[in-house]
Amino acid sequence: MNLPHLPRRAGALVIASVMAALAGCGADNDSSAAVAQTSAAESAQAETPAASKGDEESLAPAVVAALEAAARGQAFEDSLHPETAKTGKALSSLQQAFDVRHYALSLRIMPETRTIDGSLAVTFEALESLTAIELDLDPGLSVHGATVAGQAAEVARNEDSFTVTLPASVAAGETATVTVNYGGKPHIALAPPWHGGFVWSEVDGTPWFATAVQTEGCDLWWPCKDTYADKPDDGVEVAISAPRGVKVASVGTLDGVEEGDDGFDTWRWVSRHPYTGYAIAINGGPYEVIEESYTGINGTTYPIQFWALAANADKARRLVETEVFADLEFFERMVGPYPWGDEKVGFVETPHLGMEHQTINGYGEGYKRGKHGFDQLLHHELAHEWFGNVMTHARPQDSWLHEGYGAYMQSVYAEETTGDMGYFDRMYGAYTNNEHCLPVVNPAVADVGEAFDNRDIYTKGAWLLHTLRNYIGEEAFWAGTRRLVFGTSEPWDLPYPIAPRYRTTEDFTRIMSEEAGQDVAWLVETYLYEAGMPDLQVERSDERIELTWNTPSDRPFPMPVSVSIDGEIIRVAMAEATGSIAVPAGARVIIDPRSEILRNLPIIGSCDEQTEEQVQYNIDRYTRMAREYGWQR
Template sequence: MQVTQLFKSVSAVAMTAILAGCSVKPLPLDPSVGDTGQPLSAVALKSDVQFYDLSLEVFPDDKRIKGVSKTQFKMLSASQFVELKLDSRFSITAITSDDKTLNYTRNAGVLNIDLGKQYPAGSTVSVAVAYEGNPHIAKNAPWDGGVVFAETESGEPWIATAVQGEGCDLFWLCKDHFADKADSMRIRLTVPNGLSAVTNGVLQSVKPVGANKQQFDWLLSVPASDYNIALNIGPYQRIERSYTSINGTEVPIEFWALAKHTQQASMLIEQDLRSQVAFFERFLGPYPWGNDKLGFVETPHLGMEHQTINAYGKKYKRDAGGYDWLLQHELAHEWFGNLMTHEKLNDAWLHEGFGSYMQPSYSLYKFGEAAYNHSMYKSYLGLKNCQAIVLDGDITSDQAFNPDIYGKGSWTLHTLRWLIGDELFWQATRELLYGVNDTKQLAYPISPRYRNTVEFIAIVNRLTAKDYSWLFDVYLKQAQLPELDVIQSANSLTLKWNKNSLQDKPFPMPVPVQINGSLQTYYVENGEISIALKAGDHVVIDPNMKVFRYLPIIDKCKTDQ
């Protein structure tokens, strides 16, 4: 039996069992589709995705989807094969190119498609795959992702996807790797009347399909990581506003909210979103996707940075910090994650460390130092310290997104900013994102870029004319935080960075010391800092917590991750 026939037979058996009312245990996620961003195969490396065209119908009552996913490839080297991924719980009904049926093999979630002839380097080929089935249901979106089938309070279908760790192949055909972004994408979603289908890009049209369905046709005109493509289906109302970007462009704002929450969503735009985007544009540069939209959609899960249509599920509750932190965090990812994308999973802290640091930075911008310090201290208390946040070799998304990439990443940036000053810190950040410092006049479209940790360190070193590799080596590449040994007598104070905590790495970190209310920064000489004291002097080490280090107010390794 051919492989294609085998999988059709398996799908038919499974469907028969379901229709017969048998108890069928849900399939676990296969590793080939359950972990996004894994190294590309030799076949996958021979082609570059230029365009995705996804036409999908969603059946809320059956928790089922059916569609055709078309991919246009450009061949990077001669090949007779292309590779796509799709969760093996879906059945494939046809694979074609120019209306010709193609042969393929399917190894769990990996489809190796035979084009029928060898295509030379530089040529293009389009492959269409028709498929259907019941997608993997998210266990705890967005952390344990998949498709969410929920209901509103009034019992209407409310559906969303969140697949950052697992990848796009949980519900559509894709390459499933952030390193190969399509140049653009068309997404047509058919849903029952009364529901709206919201996704990335710009809505082109809404048209009836038969007597009781309608199709929403969207076009995303900019490259996006395929895990960022999202389905959002519900009884939404579309709130439309706009703002003038720092580069002079009028950028559309869209918030798709449940009908009962339109007033709250409108207030969120006016009270929080406008101020937040002004902050990002002031310190970073223009919102990256001004030609499409600045979009949010209300979701039954907490949130996710889906490019141009960020998921928002915090129920419009304001925070102790005086603003909506989730709205700000997901908006931050339009820069840190979507404009600048990590080159490998090993560099995921560039997404989440910077994304998290934007909240205290915004608190400082909006409310002052007390709010900033409160936010940073709260982050410090949540550190785990059990795993380095930059690992070597091939890693999984679970390893990449360990909890400390948020807090440790944020604290690394906090100390770096203190060391090099605001001006150079924000310049280094702008160059990481845009490749240039003067970003205010950048016109759309703005090109996204891939970055890694080494490149960011190089930017910092070039701008400061100093080598700060030692800082990143200690903060990012080991689990243990640096410890400061303090030896105080009646007439002297000696400070030494503990060599064991540094794993014998160099760490010439200066230390602020306050003596009788007078603050001064002391620099390491010959491995220690020596300060003369007088009897009765009151000493406080680093009273404003500028230096990221271990303090006994947290665990050395908090294992309840």
């Protein structure tokens, strides 16, 4: 996703913070309450999409109370079922017994009543002999029935899922399709994209809606196997019927629009690629479609679509021409081909800040260029097409592979747009917002929401990449990054379709070690598996400086240290975590003058709970965005 979170759980309640973020849902800002690297400057959001609800309109007291409770980590009236609010959690034995091959979702959206009604057809392959399958779905939605090959199937509802008994057993290796009819009022997002669900708004009387469910999962609005670990291998189909005048943007390519006799039009989208459940999104509104094309590094010319509110069409066109083209050139040059060039690069203006939905990224930043010379939200969400969508973490504990990289790529881009000044400005912001309360890679994390409780997956993840890049060098670091994403360090000519892959932190460590020609596990493990940071003890006496690394859990840490002595930089070996260097009396000495190493410095605060100031920041931000985007409850 886009933003780190404050702690989300209060008892059984799943909540998320709206602290602005290192990762990308916010323009650049120096607010001390914001998580750096992104900077969170909606306070300067002069171009917020104009919804029908004006900024001066008062929010209902119940909504204000819910927003405040969410910001404080307290339960609020419409809190989700605690299990529905988890995505990426352990699968049941029934769910482990089948592999999803294809999803076909057909929905009628009724904004006037904020209800949905439709069906989901899931094609699966049995991994063992099956007599039933289990899918996840918010208990707030009703299952009307299920069929298999036209034959009625028995449905048993569990708290946060349901089981469909198959009319006949399916042998291992065979496939079958179950169609589920369902509907109701989907969970309404309280403060999207952090508190996810359906987002309802309107523009001049025309409905404007979206879905955003990263840390809660697809089961908030459609029946699915709510895990990152089982993507539909053969792709997805999404058919959405919405009131005439509402244009619907979704994943893949548009296969057609059918006008109904009842005033509803059906928009059919098709993709042959695998998707994580939360990355399948629908968006509807009075859009104007900006269309361009781009010839990628592998020679393929692919379409770019930006579904903008009509009033912002000119801004969207400029954004595509000045930013999207440049961002694509950067990512393809540094990492490799855009992964979905056989379908589209997609953005859609949303009634929330944004989200990395595959081929249809949500964008609600107001067409602003940040202080580092680019629209960092657009850049961040596009980064996730490489770091999150085509390369996906295999376990929730590996979420830093998405967000650490997603955040760090903005610093690398700022290095190109504004030089060292921009790069280190972002890295300094990330550094001062490290919490070092929890390990970045924590095997105790049971679902994706828990992983996002720790904003260090952004900040410390980015600093690990910075430190590793300095240690092993440019060539090895970027070759390793490309292998992580594409399986090869030379992906430039890869044809479409490009195969997605799952990765773990262990994969990252192995690949980087191979590219570096040395084992870097000691470096990765020190930063990711410990809550704290290495501490460099410096002692100067007479004409010598003694250096000693102290690490959490006394891990070995032979990290060499650069020392500037009257402007001359000398690299000090630290083979046994100690080293020394001669220094003339009176010489000016700077340790690690280029800030190459993530280490404990006194500018980082202690690990403690969120402060009242931060809570108030979140409350103010929630309520302001509720007015600006016209969120309807």
